[in-house]
Amino acid sequence: MAEATPPLTQPHAATPPLTPMSLATLLGRIDHEWTSRKKIFDLPTARFWKPDPEIDLGFEFLGRPCATPIGPAAGPHSQLAQNIVLSWLGGSRLFELKTVQIIDDLEIARPCIDMQTIGYNIEWSQELTVPQSLTEYVKASMLLEMLREWEPIAELVGTDPGAHVFDMSVGYDLAGISDEKVATFISGMRDASAEIEKLRPEIAGAAGGAFAHLADLEFNPHISGTLTLSTFHGCPPEEIESITKHLIDVHDLDVIVKLNPTLLGYETVAGIVNDELGYTDVPVKEQAFADDLHFERGIELIGELNEYAKERGKKFGIKLTNTLVVDNQKGFMPDETMYLSGPPLHVLAMTLLDTLSTALPGQLDVPGHDGEIMVSFSAGITKDNLCDALATGVNPATVCSDLLKPGGYGRLAPMLRNLTTELRDSGHTNLTSWRAARQTSAAAAGHATTAAEHVRVIRGEGIEPYHLTGNEKLPRVVDNELEMFGCVACNFCVTVCPNDAFTNIKSLPGVDAMNGRQQYLVFSELCNDCGNCLTFCPEEGDPAVIKPRLYTDPELFAAREGQGYLLVDGRIVDHRGPDPSVPLIQQLLDSQAGNPLAAALSADGAADGEA
Ligand SMILES: Cc1cc2nc3c(=O)[nH]c(=O)nc-3n(C[C@H](O)[C@H](O)[C@H](O)COP(=O)(O)O)c2cc1C
Known part of the structure; x- marks a missing residue:
């Protein structure tokens, strides 16, 4: 591992860390970048996603059509309006929005992201106030609706870019979630009419009138009707249960519970991370396992909450997984604890999928079980493993760490192009028939499910991309001091x-x-x-x-x-x-x-x- 780099020297004083740009400014930037350099928010057109009309990559997200099975996981890519636009241009259609919680004046220590090798972070919550988060998400939704109609990019994003879904994320306890501040956020996302009318007057005059013809668009006020509960670390089972019921009963939402890799138990997790994958210097925090949901209770809870939702006409799903709590042995970020993501988490989350689907026969909506509980996924998704991950039945596969690597949002469209090629080359025109064929061939090779097959591969002959040896390479360095003007211009x-x-x-x-x-x-x-x-x-x-x-x-x-x-x-x-x-x-x-x-x-x- 590299030498720890000293922390940043830019104090925030008492000012908030982020100040969102207004809708008018964002429209001004879109128009200016487009006319002057054929980019939007610095994304070149080669990285825009254009659907292939013959290949349907769509799926149903808790009953709602969603045109592609990828998108940003709750994190830095789903917090500000321009981030969401960038993800959409890259082909994301499912947006798990940055987690909103009651304490909205948190001071997150800096630096808070470390993607040097695998992934670590200490950024566990939103950095906007709760009302600002609502404005950002509504702004993003309006921008997407305008871009869908914006003639200059029609050829590049296709005449029908397909449906997208905004999925809220909230945390982290019932008291906070039932507080008026968070309740107002959720109802504002369910009906954003007032927020839309506040933002609408900015459109006509923005960018010298370039979007004036869209000022009267009938923006959809229903921004979101689904929510992923970020249980985070140490959230007791009773709390998960009562929050989920609260979200169903009070807010009439379809709910996903995001689970933690600790569900696998300390021995299994430490065995995979430290022994199998070779990360001997990553200290998995044993205490976190005692505090988190345990496997047996998890199994019961999933069944109970699904029944509870079903009886009330709502849908229920699970998400695998949030990050893994480890001791901060690197010292690049200041906190004592940090959260691991990326390649090793992929192995943990897929192992958990295999274990859970076996323990809940016929209940998860994955090939080989064909139950009704949808499984959303986020753990080390990359262009190289997206197809195999989706073949396991997870819907959608959301991404965070990989988008923080060079290329950023530009890494999304190549993922979808790969997936399109995989479907076409195997003679399929949609995800459902392709998945069924993958399940048939997994079964023919002696695996109970495609998930079991994938786990066998990534913990066997295909371990390299997840192992320490596949993730030791540090970012390139040149022996030159960075100056205000001029640099290697790597972008x-x-x-x-x-x-x-x-x-x-x-x-x-x-x-x-x-x-x-x-x-x-x-x-x-x-x-x-x-x-x-x-x-x-x-x-x-x-x-x-x-x-x-x-x-x-x-x-x-x-x-x-x-x-x-x-x-x-x-x-x-x-x-x-x-x-x-x-x-x-x-x-x-x-x-x-x-x-x-x-x-x-x-x-x-x-x-x-x-x-
Ligand atoms: C910088 C950063 C911030 C994150 N913030 C959140 C968050 O606010 N809420 C949440 O539920 N998960 C959060 N996550 C976890 C991601 O949503 C995702 O579950 C996890 O990183 C695994 O996916 P990955 O391996 O593709 O990064 C964050 C992850 C990172 C790296």
Whole structure:
């Protein structure tokens, strides 16, 4: 493992870590990026997903049509509106939204994401206030509806991009979930008419009227009718039971319970992670197993909650899995405990699927059992294992860690292209018949189910991508100190940032101070110092701290420390940083076709800072 990198030096003072951009600003960015560089939120068109009309990748998510079986897992990719748009452009159709919980002024320590090898994080909750989360999700839903109708990209996303589903996620105890604050959030997601009418007036004037014809669109006020309960670590069984019943009874929701890998028991988990997969230095936290739901009770609970939902005309599902609690032995992130995700979690979650489906014969909705309890999945999904994972019957396969690797949201469309090819090459036009054929061939090879077959492979001859030896390689480094202008221009800071807080602009020709082809700038309002760009930047230094930090909110600019440039109406009006950099940054912004980028970030339209 690499040397621990020192923590970031950008204190937040008392300011919130994220300030969402207004709907008008986001529309301004979409239009400007599209007209000037054929990108949306820095995603190039080659990474947009266009469905193949002959291959149906759709499935039913708790009874709702959903056009593809992938999407972001609750996490940094499903928190801000532009993140959700990026996921949709990449082909996601199921969005497990970032978990909302009552304590919404949490201070998450930094850095909070470490994707250097496998995946670790300490970011366990939303960083927006609860009302802000509602606005973001409604904004995202409106943006998707507008993009579906936006002629310039029609050819690239297809005439029918297919249905999508927003799945809420809440945590972490009954008291918090039944509080008025969270209850108002849930009812606002069920009927967002008021929120939509608050946002609608921003559309007509945005981007010089480029979206004015969509200002009267009949936006769907029903943003979500399903919810995944993030039980997190240490949530007792009685609490899981009472929260699920509360969500069904009070909010009339279809509910999924997200389970933890601890359900497998300490010996099995430590045996897989430390012995089989070779992560001898990952200390699995034994105490977490005592506090979490135990297997026998878990089996009973799944059956009971399914019956409870069914009797009330609702649907119930499970999700495998949340992260694994381990001791923080790396020291890159500050907390004592951290949460493991990525390749080793895939082996744990698939083993759990196999074990649970055997213990609940005929109950899970997976091939070989064909029961009614839907199984959603998130654990180490990549382009290479997506097909085998979906063949096990999980619906959908959501992704988090893989999208935090270089390429970011651009990694989604290749996953779907692979899946389309797999179906076509095996002579199928939909997931159901393809899965049935996979089950038949698994059975012919002596496996009870496709899940059992997949587990046999990933814990046997196909172990390498999950084993320590397949995950030891560290991100590339070059022996060069990162500077404000010029760098190797790998673009990693842009693609690994889940918030699209970085943007790049072509260098100004003939300006000596600006070596390198591309210059990188940070939208400070969107940067929460998660540390992911620091991990992947090949040069020495933290891009989020060193690259020019643009502010549009004077209060935020005043409250933060470190270099920064305050923009008002596209002009730099104040700065902390070397004076000679000011004209250079201004020229860079002005080089953007009459400066619409900076104008889009002007004070009146930019930061939607209301708490
Ligand atoms: C940075 C980060 C933040 C996350 N935040 C949440 C969260 O708010 N709620 C939740 O239920 N799971 C959260 N997760 C867990 C993911 O939703 C997912 O279940 C897990 O990471 C396994 O998927 P993966 O291996 O593809 O990352 C988070 C994971 C990461 C890496």
